[in-house]
Amino acid sequence: MTLNELKPGEMAVVDGWLTDQPPLRLLEMGLLPGTEIQLIRFAPLGDPIDFKMRGYHLSLRKTEAAMVRVRDIR
Amino acid sequence: MRQKVGNYPGVTVERKIGQMPGSHTQGPIELIDLPGSYSLSPKSLDERIAYDVLSGHLPGEARPDAVVCVADASNLERNLYLATQVLDLGLPVIIALNMMDAAEEAGLQINIPLLQEKLGVPVVPMVASQNDGLGKLKYQMRRLDLPLPAERQWSLMPAVDVEIADLIAELQAEVPTLPAGQGFVEVLQCLTSDLMMEFWEERAPLFCTKVAAIRDKLDAQKAPYQQAEVIGRYSWLSPLVAQCVERRKDPSQKTTSDKIDAVLTHQLFGPVLFGLLLLLIFQAVFTWATPVMDLIEGGVVNLGGLVRSNFPGGWITDMVVDGVIAGVGNVAVFLPQILLLFFFLGLMEDTGYMARSAFIMDRVMSKVGLSGGSVVPLLSSFACAIPGIMAARTLANPKDRLITIMVAPLMSCSARLPVYTLFIAAFLPTGSVFGIITFQGLAMFSMYLLGTVMAFVAAFVLKRIVFKGESSFFAMELPPYRVPRFKQIFWRMIDRSKAFVVRAGKIIFGMSIVLWFMARYPVAEMDTTIAEQRIEAEATYFAHVDSLVASGMPQPMAEITVDERMAATFQRQDAAEAGYLVEHSIIGRIGKILEPVMRPLGFDWKISAGIVSAFAAREVIISALATIYSVGDVDEDSPLLREKLKADRYADGSPVYTPLVAVSLLVFFVLALQCMSTLAIARRETNTWRWPAVMWLYMTGLAYLFSLVIYQGGQALGLG
Structure with missing residues (x-):
């Protein structure tokens, strides 16, 4: 399952990337394997998506969120 | 010291320098403010600036003595x-x-002494917005015995770690001036950043070859070396932060900011509220500023009268009153609107709403090839394209950045506002829809809408034709909402307005004088028909006086009586003479040359002359028209420019300015690139004249095309 497939309010743990070259900026912002992340809401037109992780809000586009594999969804 | 601090990552784009007194043995301390950034690895220009300063890479600028890192x-x-x-x-x-304070509100208790011990450097807790902790920070900054940070406490993955020492040695051998301790960071940057490889390519070619070889080697081993630094640092940081921070609230509990977001970024309310906010801003800019504008307008007229009555007549007084005071005054009038606009932009930045607007708008923006990150540069361009174009540096993707720069000048900047205001107020009907939204406010909104829509269309076309390729990348933080700090917003508003006034003021002051000369010289020999009309009028005058005197009226009494009777005739005569002179002046001739090209848009030679002078800066058209009309009209009873425009007639008696001409002219100003400063800044930011040239051509082309279609179409429909 990937990050964009979560439903609003669901929490998950980042498992890894579906690409060999994940965007460095996202890594630097703390989106690393093992990070707990929650999908807060979709933007009014369905894209981008507001996530909460490491105590702050980060918004990502669907295309980027679809590159992130997640596990332990609750 | 005042400093711009925005609640949006990357608001401070350029370096800003200030001074503070040091301890008595030191002398003053120079402070350099660097752009806010997520990382030191240079990916975008503002990160590059930050890294260049800290690493001493900027030519002629020494490495700083110490760094204050605001977290x-x-x-x-x-x-x-x-x-x-x-x-x-x-x-x-x-x-x-x-x-x-925000941490406390979120239920975070930070153990400062422990954090200080773990990091090995002084940590100063602060609430800068309330000046809390500033004294302690200044004390630390004045210390001469600031400790160097402890040895690196985090580790790279082994596959990468074994290569580092060799690379550092290589770089130090090739660049002996490299400060001790900096080698490690430089090597790390080169592993991940091509920008840094470019930097060292000439300075340390052997080192670069070696880095490239090691990159290949690690690639072959499938070692994710580009992630090595990030993973290493976070693996050390996460447990450290967990140790130093005690959470008093359940992190899944909603904060006030989250609750506000539930409304402001709501599926339905979000876009509606954003739209309403924009409408409110434009409505406010147009109506709230009016009383102050009327006051300034009156003041300018009075000042002109005062100068004229206290100084001897002659061309210098004429130039000061008709050229300088009228020209500068006609632009000063619009300062209240500019201030209001800057106030609203500052409010959006400071509360954190600016980032939400990007969140709401990103889908739309990505459709046309921009990103939500372009929203801030484009919204800033509503104030002025120059800060807008500069703010585009925060876009990490170079294509996004260039497209944003290319379309930013289509957003209606505050320099267009005077032009919009003048023509809308003079030629569009008053009245309102539902009693709240005035037609004129709506017309103003349409101007902004047209510019914005055209910016989107231009971005779409640029993306499709010029920059074919993959879509851009977007990751943006949504900062917590904050109560706006009005003092900050106020100073930022003043700073931005001052920059605009100084920039515009200089150009306008100079242009006003030049235009006055251009409108007055060369003094043409009067047309024989007009000259004969004057002789005829004077003959009639004296004949009347003579006949009254003959019938027994005293001479002075007779003169007054005839003066009154013939006032209108002489006024027409004066206007005809003045109009003839302007028509044959330099500016009149330029306007005349252009008239055949501009006539299909509904513009006469005077408007054409105004547009020519406005190619340096849009707002100059106001002073240009003021100059043309006050030189060409001696009637002191209608000092307002808009009255003069309304009264202007062609030789056949039809008005020069119909509402259709006004709309055509307005649209021309929405779309044309008439600003030297924008071209200059675009040249600086893109490092070539090619993009500013493309910018000027496509915008001016659009302007001509649109005005042509509107005027010709309107006439065909019988609206003219």
């Missing part, structure tokens, strides 16, 4: 990521842990 206490982990990069530079570091 947001409510978002400690991610903020300390940048701090650990700064620690590795080998410079003394002070960490200013700002926004302690």
